[in-house]
Amino acid sequence: MQQIFGIFIVLGCVFGGFALMGGTVHAIWQPIELVIIAGAGLGALVLGNPAHVLSETVVQLRKIITHKKQGSEFQRQLLLLMYELLQKAADGLKALDAHVEAPRESPLFQRYPLVLEEPKLLAFIVDNFRLMAMGKIKAHELEGVLEQELEAIHEELCQPSRSLHKIAEAMPGFGILAAVLGIVMAMNSVADGADAGEISEKVGAAMVGTFIGIFFSYGVMDPIANMMKQLITQEASTMECVKVVLVTHVAGKPALLAIDAGRRLVQLNIKPSFATLEKWINELEAAADEPDNSRRGGERRAKAG
Numbered sequence: 001m002q003q004i005f006g007i008f009i010v011l012g013c014v015f016g017g018f019a020l021m022g023g024t025v026h027a028i029w030q031p032i033e034l035v036i037i038a039g040a041g042l043g044a045l046v047l048g049n050p051a052h053v054l055s056e057t058v059v060q061l062r063k064i065i066t067h068k069k070q071g072s073e074f075q076r077q078l079l080l081l082m083y084e085l086l087q088k089a090a091d092g093l094k095a096l097d098a099h100v101e102a103p104r105e106s107p108l109f110q111r112y113p114l115v116l117e118e119p120k121l122l123a124f125i126v127d128n129f130r131l132m133a134m135g136k137i138k139a140h141e142l143e144g145v146l147e148q149e150l151e152a153i154h155e156e157l158c159q160p161s162r163s164l165h166k167i168a169e170a171m172p173g174f175g176i177l178a179a180v181l182g183i184v185m186a187m188n189s190v191a192d193g194a195d196a197g198e199i200s201e202k203v204g205a206a207m208v209g210t211f212i213g214i215f216f217s218y219g220v221m222d223p224i225a226n227m228m229k230q231l232i233t234q235e236a237s238t239m240e241c242v243k244v245v246l247v248t249h250v251a252g253k254p255a256l257l258a259i260d261a262g263r264r265l266v267q268l269n270i271k272p273s274f275a276t277l278e279k280w281i282n283e284l285e286a287a288a289d290e291p292d293n294s295r296r297g298g299e300r301r302a303k304a305g
Helices: 002-020 031-047 051-065 072-091 093-100 119-134 139-191 196-250 255-263 274-304
Strands: none
Touching: 002 196, 031 051, 031 139, 031 196, 051 139, 051 196, 072 093, 072 119, 072 196, 072 255, 072 274, 093 119, 119 139, 119 196, 139 196, 196 255, 255 274
């Protein structure tokens, strides 16, 4: 909703102001210039980036368009999933293997669908629990490994926003390119005997190319690149949360303390309080105790019968 409101502000102020000055939409509607500028920008993006960066660009753009954000419910599911995995790890590595080897088939993971919808985060969680299950590892060793991995992940995920930002910086140049082509056509019309009115119209249409390039740069592509950067920052903070939970657990701290250490790295606007986290865990444990109590009651009734 906020993004839509921002789009209306930009379009309303730019084109509304143009209309108030006496301009008409017909004067700035130049589809050929639009094709030249947008096509040059898209071609430069494809030319300057490998396939996996283009694929990740599409993924991040889809998240922005669908307004898919990691809100408070996502954080609740992530923290409770980590708590349950730590509890399983305390019961033995074989109990943990049954879940991390096939997470999408695990009933434990299936209780947290929002985490399953994040393949990169899911892979990060599963791989590092496998690492912990493979053998004894010290807290500082695990922290070093995870820091290097997170640095590599962050560098790769930031590449689409950087590439889009570079194309945004080049859009005014593509606009000038389209304007120059329009001026060439206007000068050719002079040789064909065009009058002053026709030449002025063609020059005005050519100058629209400069406007389109600048508008796309600062009004469209640069804000989108900034939104992608903020999206990656949020995802990086989520992985940092997982890292701190794992390192604190390996250091020998209780599961609740490890989860609270991760909670502190959640972004401030969606970070739950410790009381809220404790409430979530108590509700989880109460729900887990209900089947056990029902089963024990059934066994007592069967013995009495």
